[in-house]
Amino acid sequence: MSNVLILADFVAEKCTKSTVELATAGAGIGEVTALVLAPVGKGAAFAASITQGPITKVLVIESDDFARHGVAAAADALAHVTQELQPAGVLVVSHAFGKEVAGRVAMKLKIGIITDAVEVSTDFTATQLVFGGSTTVHSKVAQGCAIITVRPNTITANFVAATPVIENTTAPISDCSKKATLTSSEPPVQGGRPELTEANIVVSGGRGTNGDFAAVEAFADSLGAAVGASRAATDAGWYPHSHQVGQTGKTVSPALYVACGISGAIQHRAGMQTSKMIVVVNKDPEAPLFELADFGVVGDLFTVLPPATEGVQARKA
Amino acid sequence: MKIAVCVKQVPDSWAEKKMVAGLLDRATVDAVLNDLDEYAIEEALRIAEAHGGNEEGGANTVTLISMGPERASEAIRKGLSMGANDAILVSDSVLAGADAIVTAEVLANVMWKGEFDIVICGTESTDARMSVVPAMMSEKLGCAQLTFASRVEVDPAAKKVSITRVTEAGVDEIYGEFPCVVSVVEKINEPRYPSFKGIMAAKKKTIDVRDFASTGAEFTKSWSVVVDAAPRPPRAAGVVITDDGSAGQKLVDFLLEKKLI
Numbered sequence: 001m002s003n004v005l006i007l008a009d010f011v012a013e014k015c016t017k018s019t020v021e022l023a024t025a026g027a028g029i030g031e032v033t034a035l036v037l038a039p040v041g042k043g044a045a046f047a048a049s050i051t052q053g054p055i056t057k058v059l060v061i062e063s064d065d066f067a068r069h070g071v072a073a074a075a076d077a078l079a080h081v082t083q084e085l086q087p088a089g090v091l092v093v094s095h096a097f098g099k100e101v102a103g104r105v106a107m108k109l110k111i112g113i114i115t116d117a118v119e120v121s122t123d124f125t126a127t128q129l130v131f132g133g134s135t136t137v138h139s140k141v142a143q144g145c146a147i148i149t150v151r152p153n154t155i156t157a158n159f160v161a162a163t164p165v166i167e168n169t170t171a172p173i174s175d176c177s178k179k180a181t182l183t184s185s186e187p188p189v190q191g192g193r194p195e196l197t198e199a200n201i202v203v204s205g206g207r208g209t210n211g212d213f214a215a216v217e218a219f220a221d222s223l224g225a226a227v228g229a230s231r232a233a234t235d236a237g238w239y240p241h242s243h244q245v246g247q248t249g250k251t252v253s254p255a256l257y258v259a260c261g262i263s264g265a266i267q268h269r270a271g272m273q274t275s276k277m278i279v280v281v282n283k284d285p286e287a288p289l290f291e292l293a294d295f296g297v298v299g300d301l302f303t304v305l306p307p308a309t310e311g312v313q314a315r316k317a
Numbered sequence: 318m319k320i321a322v323c324v325k326q327v328p329d330s331w332a333e334k335k336m337v338a339g340l341l342d343r344a345t346v347d348a349v350l351n352d353l354d355e356y357a358i359e360e361a362l363r364i365a366e367a368h369g370g371n372e373e374g375g376a377n378t379v380t381l382i383s384m385g386p387e388r389a390s391e392a393i394r395k396g397l398s399m400g401a402n403d404a405i406l407v408s409d410s411v412l413a414g415a416d417a418i419v420t421a422e423v424l425a426n427v428m429w430k431g432e433f434d435i436v437i438c439g440t441e442s443t444d445a446r447m448s449v450v451p452a453m454m455s456e457k458l459g460c461a462q463l464t465f466a467s468r469v470e471v472d473p474a475a476k477k478v479s480i481t482r483v484t485e486a487g488v489d490e491i492y493g494e495f496p497c498v499v500s501v502v503e504k505i506n507e508p509r510y511p512s513f514k515g516i517m518a519a520k521k522k523t524i525d526v527r528d529f530a531s532t533g534a535e536f537t538k539s540w541s542v543v544v545d546a547a548p549r550p551p552r553a554a555g556v557v558i559t560d561d562g563s564a565g566q567k568l569v570d571f572l573l574e575k576k577l578i
């Protein structure tokens with residue numbers, strides 16, 4: 001049976017849902033080995049946080065170079081393990097870090113790379129949605145084993161209990177990969193809500209909030225949703241940049257995206273267009289985002305959202 | 318300092334795009350300078366200006382480097398009118414349809430020969446949207462990767478560059494030495510508009526057009542291929558209502574109907 005190697009993804013030392021999605025995609029093709037890159041002394045804890053997903057084996061590499069040298073060191077380790085295991089393909093999460101690691105591995109091993117896949121078939125044909133989701137593309141790697149980055153929240157995760165064999169191994173980190181050095185690292189502020197790219201529902205606010213995100217947050221909390229923002233809102237300092245949705249922010253594909261006081265500039269659409277269901281609340285009936293709306297309300301977000309929030313809460317009570 | 322900026326000509330983001338034979342049909346759409354690369358040009362100019370300038374006789378040069386069709390010189394001209402000194406355009410029919418790996422291979426070879434101290438890129442091209450070329454170049458060049466920078470500080474005497482990296486993983490402070498590959502996020506600066514003087518001066522600046530063979534790059538073949546491409550069915554038209562006081566409740570009804578609550 002063929003092997004699939006996945007690079008396990010962690011936030012705050014915990015395995016993410018995206019990792020389970022990678023494992024699910026991989027398990028459709030072969031036996032899944034997850035590579036864990038951890039600081040010295042943390043390998044066992046990182047591996048232990050992999051509790052779900054169809055994962056057969058976990059390979060743990062401990063090194064402080066991962067925290068010190070970031071992307072380049074991770075790429076060295078992933079390339080080394082890829083050469084050792086000779087998997088049929090390698091799957092990595094499609095975020096900035098994952099894409100850069102995959103890019104370096106592809107260059108190093110001279111293998112083809114595909115980014116932002118929303119589906120991976122048994123012969124490693126990847127499905128991508130391009131041009132703002134208007135076109136479906138199927139791509140294949142023509143040389144070497146495929147390295148594919150998979151967009152979070154697009155593959156339905158199989159949350160079976162994971163009971164993998166855990167093994168420790170090592171990988172050399174080259175001097176070239178130590179040329180960039182991290183002096184400090186601050187994790188993003190989570191604030192108790194689900195992570196944007198993993199959330200099933202995202203409620204976003206734009207310039208229309210005029211800086212007051214309370215109504216947006218209250219509606220998000222009633223739905224157990226993550227809160228997003230347009231660039232107008234993050235640039236104004238109303239919401240942290242890490243919550244920006246769009247071309248230069250995050251790409252989200254939730255089951256439901258609710259845009260409040262957001263006009264729908266192409267750069268914003270680039271980050272939310274592939275959401276399964278889109279709701280738009282905007283005062284201006286001409287706002288371009290209404291073109292994408294499954295359900296649109298022409299109205300003031302400050303008068304529409306509070307009764308909607310109460311309505312959702314009433315359903316839950 | 319010798320500073321290089323990688324700039325790409327891309328189809329206008331507002332343009333209707335279509336695929337022909339597995340490739341983006343670039344002939345029928347307006348082409349512009351990738352707007353994220355304007356931030357890279359601006360940052361290069363600011364770095365040069367902070368350390369002795371890049372005018373005639375200045376201490377620095379800013380060279381634009383691009384791979385693309387001959388037509389890409391239009392986009393390059395815009396960068397030159399912002400204030401870059403000169404440009405190199407690798408243009409060759411063998412490179413048509415090149416993927417990110419080939420692009421990085423070619424650009425890295427140009428960097429190598431040019432002996433640049435700092436290479437600055439945008440974080441992504443608005444057409445490919447891969448955000449991998451800068452990382453691939455730094456891998457190929459074996460130099461420091463300082464990407465997704467919201468702040469870049471250069472110490473020419475110490476040949477040191479430090480950046481603040483902002484990604485979904487948080488905020489990192491990173492440093493490295495010359496030569497290095499930097500990419501900048503759009504929060505870093507506000508790109509200048511070309512002045513009339515700049516536009517006139519740009520007409521006289523050199524764009525050195527090179528073929529593939531002269532770069533010394535090893536391969537042209539893309540390792541990823543498009544099998545097929547098809548337009549997706551447009552989103553089914555939705556319902557738009559005007560709030561008469563009951564829209565909040567109607568929104569809840571909609572969510573219930575779609576089983577989202």
Ligand SMILES: Cc1cc2nc3c(=O)[nH]c(=O)nc-3n(C[C@H](O)[C@H](O)[C@H](O)COP(=O)(O)OP(=O)(O)OC[C@H]3O[C@@H](n4cnc5c(N)ncnc54)[C@H](O)[C@@H]3O)c2cc1C
Nearest residue numbers: 206207208230231232246247248249261263268283284301
């Ligand atoms: C290089 C580059 C990268 C970019 N990247 C991104 C990105 O990643 N993400 C992003 O979002 N943008 C991005 N942008 C910016 C983008 O072009 C738009 O400027 C931005 O998305 C606008 O945000 P907005 O919709 O909140 O504001 P506006 O366009 O000002 O829209 C505000 C909307 O709110 C409505 N409104 C006002 N008051 C109310 C109210 N009380 N109730 C209901 N509706 C109300 C108005 O009718 C209007 O439609 C980028 C731009 C550039 C140049």
Ligand SMILES: Nc1ncnc2c1ncn2[C@@H]1O[C@H](COP(=O)(O)O)[C@@H](O)[C@H]1O
Nearest residue numbers: 323324384438439441442447448449450
């Ligand atoms: N053909 C190209 N010519 C010059 N620079 C490029 C080219 N393709 C990508 N780049 C650079 O790499 C960055 C990231 O592009 P990408 O990885 O394609 O999203 C861009 O912002 C450019 O700075």
